[in-house]
Amino acid sequence: MIEVSHCDLTYKQGMSQVQVYDDFSLNIAQGESLVLIGPSGCGKSTLLYLLSGLLSPTGGEIRIWGEQFKGTRQKSAFILQEYGLFPWLNVEQNVSLGLRVRHAAKQTRQERTEELIRKMGLWEVKHHFPSQLSGGQRQRVALARALTLNPDLLLMDEPLSALDALTRERLQTLLLEIWQEQKLTTVLVTHSIEEAVFLGSRILVLLDGRPTKIVGEILNPLVGTPGYRQSSEFFEKTSYVRSLLERGGQDEGK
Numbered sequence: 001m002i003e004v005s006h007c008d009l010t011y012k013q014g015m016s017q018v019q020v021y022d023d024f025s026l027n028i029a030q031g032e033s034l035v036l037i038g039p040s041g042c043g044k045s046t047l048l049y050l051l052s053g054l055l056s057p058t059g060g061e062i063r064i065w066g067e068q069f070k071g072t073r074q075k076s077a078f079i080l081q082e083y084g085l086f087p088w089l090n091v092e093q094n095v096s097l098g099l100r101v102r103h104a105a106k107q108t109r110q111e112r113t114e115e116l117i118r119k120m121g122l123w124e125v126k127h128h129f130p131s132q133l134s135g136g137q138r139q140r141v142a143l144a145r146a147l148t149l150n151p152d153l154l155l156m157d158e159p160l161s162a163l164d165a166l167t168r169e170r171l172q173t174l175l176l177e178i179w180q181e182q183k184l185t186t187v188l189v190t191h192s193i194e195e196a197v198f199l200g201s202r203i204l205v206l207l208d209g210r211p212t213k214i215v216g217e218i219l220n221p222l223v224g225t226p227g228y229r230q231s232s233e234f235f236e237k238t239s240y241v242r243s244l245l246e247r248g249g250q251d252e253g254k
């Protein structure tokens with residue numbers, strides 16, 4: 001279980017302060033695919049930063065699998081909005097970077113990198129540099145790099161937002177497969193209601209109330225089942241999430 005307990009987070013900028021979280025608590029079960037959705041500025045990225053350890057709460061504590069942690073954890077992977085690829089490294093070098101930094105043995109590094117490059121369909125472009133790749137390919141490189149380290153927690157901040165609709169759908173399916181195959185715990189931020197319902201086993205709708213509030217919590221047990229995107233249940237869930245967002249959480253739970 002990931003336990004966010006009574007956390008506070010206030011950004012200080014000069015004389016002004018932005019209180020994003022105040023006494024905020026949330027549990028995430030192992031193997032859950034949690035999606036955060038809510039209006040711009042409501043605190044979604046901040047929550048990912050707290051979970052990644054890049055930011056520390058100003059009050060309260062976060063435990064991951066029972067352990068309190070300081071700074072970043074080796075087993076947490078974080079995919080940022082802009083992919084975070086190094087332009088001067090080719091696909092192969094970008095994917096193997098994490099293993100190199102952690103001084104993995106050369107053979108392990110080569111095998112794991114090759115396995116993920118193949119899995120992500122990047123074999124043909126493994127010697128290309130990020131500037132020579134499409135947005136979808138870049139995102140797959142970022143995903144491959146995150147997965148080389150066998151993370152137990154995958155945090156993603158709008159990873160698919162820059163992609164065209166079809167590439168986005170293909171990568172959503174890939175993310176779903178990875179989540180199901182590896183039984184990963186994932187937390188994904190998105191602005192897309194369809195993406196939230198397609199990928200989230202639980203969807204949290206956040207609202208910028210200063211501090212941030214959870215205004216809806218939707219369990220989505222059919223996630224990952226064949227044909228879900230075309231089903232009436234999918235349509236119902238997306239309509240419900242949309243209504244929560246539109247009403248700013250003035251709706252009762254469903």
Ligand SMILES: Nc1ncnc2c1ncn2[C@@H]1O[C@H](COP(=O)(O)OP(=O)(O)OP(=O)(O)O)[C@@H](O)[C@H]1O
Nearest residue numbers: 011012013018020039040041042043044045046047
């Ligand atoms: N480094 C910072 N210093 C001061 N204020 C910040 C900082 N980072 C974020 N904020 C403020 O904190 C609030 C939450 O920001 P956050 O980036 O978490 O929102 P978000 O929901 O991820 O937004 P978006 O959907 O636009 O990415 C916003 O009001 C933002 O302006």
